[in-house]
Amino acid sequence: MTDRNRPPAPDPLDFLALDATLAEEERDIRDTVRDYASRELLPHVAEWFEAGTIPDPRGLAKAFGDLGVFGMHLEGYGCAGASAVAYGLACRELEAVDSGLRSFVSVQGSLAMAAIHKFGSEEQKRAWLPRLAAGEAIGCFGLTEPDSGSDPGSMRTRARRDGPDWVLDGTKMWITNGSVADVAVVWAATDDGIRGFLVPTDTPGFQANTIHRKLSLRASITSELVLEGVRLPGGALLPGSSGLGSPLSCLNEARYGIVWGVVGAARACYAAALDYAATREQFGGPIAAFQLTQRKLAEMVLDVNQAGLTALRVGRLKDAGACHHNHVSLGKFGNVAAAQRVARAARSLHGANGITLEYPVMRHMVNLETVATYEGTEEIHALSIGQAVTGVSAFR
C-alpha cells in the first residue's frame, strides 16, 4: 500500500517542482515553445552547428514571428505583451535546444526591438516594430567594436551632423545577425554623448561581413559591421537615447533572458547525462551506479535547480517592477557559471561520445563560453555585484 499522505518523490527533471508554481498562461507558453523547439529546431541544430550557420535565417525569423516570441514582453506594435516570467520560460526552452537560437530571439526582441520601443519615435516604432515582431524583418544591435568590448564607453564609431543629416563612420564587431539584418541599431559617439541610430542595412557605405571559424555559438550568425560615410536622414536618430545608459539598459533586458536561457542549457545537459549514465555500462553495470557518477549527477541537479530558482525569483521581481540591474547581474553571474559546471560534468560523463555532435553536451558546453562573454563578461558582473555590495567601483 502506498501512503496517500506521503508527498510524491521529486521529478528528476524538475526536482524542486519549480514549474508547479507557474501560472496557467506561463505553462501554456512554456509548452508551446518546448513543443515547437523539440519538433522544429532540435532535429536540425547539430547540422546547423556543424555548418557554422543558420541556413535559412528568414524562414526561422518568420517561424519565431508566427509563434510570437520576438519582443513578446513588449506592449503594443504587434508584440504579445507577455510577462517577464513567460519571456524567461521561452528563453529557457529555446536555449535547452541551443544558445545560438536563444541568441537570435534575444537580439531581435531584447536588443533591437527593445531599443526602438524604449528610445524610438512614434514613426520609428510604427515603421519597424510590427515587422520585427512578425519576423518579416531582422534586426541587429551594434555596440561592441574591435577595440571596445567590456568598456563600450571607449567606442570609436562617430556620428556627426551634416546639415539635417547624420554621417556615421566606424566598425562594429561580433554583431549577432549583422549580415542578415534589415535594420541595425548602431550606437555611436556624438557631440552629445553616445546615441543610437536606426541604419537600414541597404544604406550606401554600410557593409556587413560574416565572421567565420568560430568554435562557439556556431548555430548563429555573427558579423562585423563596417560603416564608411553612412549618410542618414535626421529621423534615423533614436530621439530618446542619451548616453551609455541607453544601450546598457537594452543589454540588461537581453541579459535577463540569459539568466533563464542557461537554465535550459543546463537542464538539457543534465537530462542527457542522466539518460546516458543509466544506459552506459562499464565494469559490469550502468555507470549511474558508481558513486563518483552519482556525485556528479547530484551536483548537476543542484546547479540546475538553484539556477532555476534564481531565474524565477529575478523574473518575479521584474514582473513586480522591483528588478534592479544588479539583480540581473547576480543572475547572469551565478547561472552561467552553474550551466558551465553542468555542461562540463555532462560532457565528461559521456566519455568519448561526449565530444561528438551526436550528443548535445559539448555543443552546449562550448556555446556557454560565448554566453559567459557577451552581455557583460563574468568579471564585469563580478565587478558590478562587488560595487553593489561595497559601494566601491573597482572597474578602473
Next chain:
Amino acid sequence: MNIVVLVKQVPDTATERKLSSDDNTLDRAASDGVINELDEYAIEEALLLKEKHGGEVTILTMGPDQATDSIRKALSMGADKAVHLVDDALHGSDALQTAYALSKALGTLEFDLVVLGSESTDARTGIVGAALAEYLGLPQLTLAGKVDVDGQAIRIQRATDYGHDVVEAQLPAVVSVVEKINEPRYPSFKLIMQAKKKPVAKLSAADAGIDTALVGLGNAATETVDFAPAPPRAAGTVIKDEGDGGVKAADFLAEKKFV
C-alpha cells in the same frame, strides 16, 4: 460559416498509458492529457475555412474536468469559443454513446459544419464521426484529405487505398479529417494570452438533454472484458542469402500475408 470542431483529450502517446483496474476504462489521471492528434488537424482545417469564408469556430469537448487544458490549447490556436460537456454520468461511455451524447450537445448549438479527427489515439474505433452523422441525420464525409466549401456545397477528397474519391454533400454536414489535410499551427503567444478571456460554456448531461439511462459504463453496448499488456517484441527472422535470399524473403512476406 459556423464550424464546430470536436476535440477529445487523450493521454499523451509519449507517456505510459494505463487502464484502471477498477472498471477496465482508461486511467486518465495517470498520464498527461493532450489534444488527440488528428483533432489538431480538424482545428486547423476549421481555422483555414474560417479565414476563407468567415464565421466562428467553436470547440466541443466531452471529457472530465482536466480536459479544460486541451480546450485552452484549441482556443490558443485561434478558435473563438468552446463548449465543455462534462458529467460523471458520461464516464465510461463507448463510441456509440459518445456519438449520441455529442449529437445532443450539438443540438444546443448552431452550425453549418462539424469537423473532427477520423480517429483517436486512445480508443481508435474510428466510428464516432459516422455514428454522429447518423444521430444528427446529416451527410457524413469521412477521411477527408482536402475540403472545399462553395456556398452550401461541400466537397472533399476521401483518402482511399488507391488514391482518393471525391465526395460531395450539402451543408450542414459532418467531416472527419486525416493527417495529410494540413499542417496544424502552433498556438501563438498573443492567442494564449487571450484564450482565458474566451467563453467556455460548461454543459451537463441534463443541459444537453442527454438521457442518462443511455450513457455511461453501465449502459454501454460494448464492454472491455479483459486486457493484457502487449507481448514483448519477438526476435526478428534473419534470412541468409545463399543465392535464394530473394525467394526466401518473398516466402516470408507471403507467409505473413504481406503480399
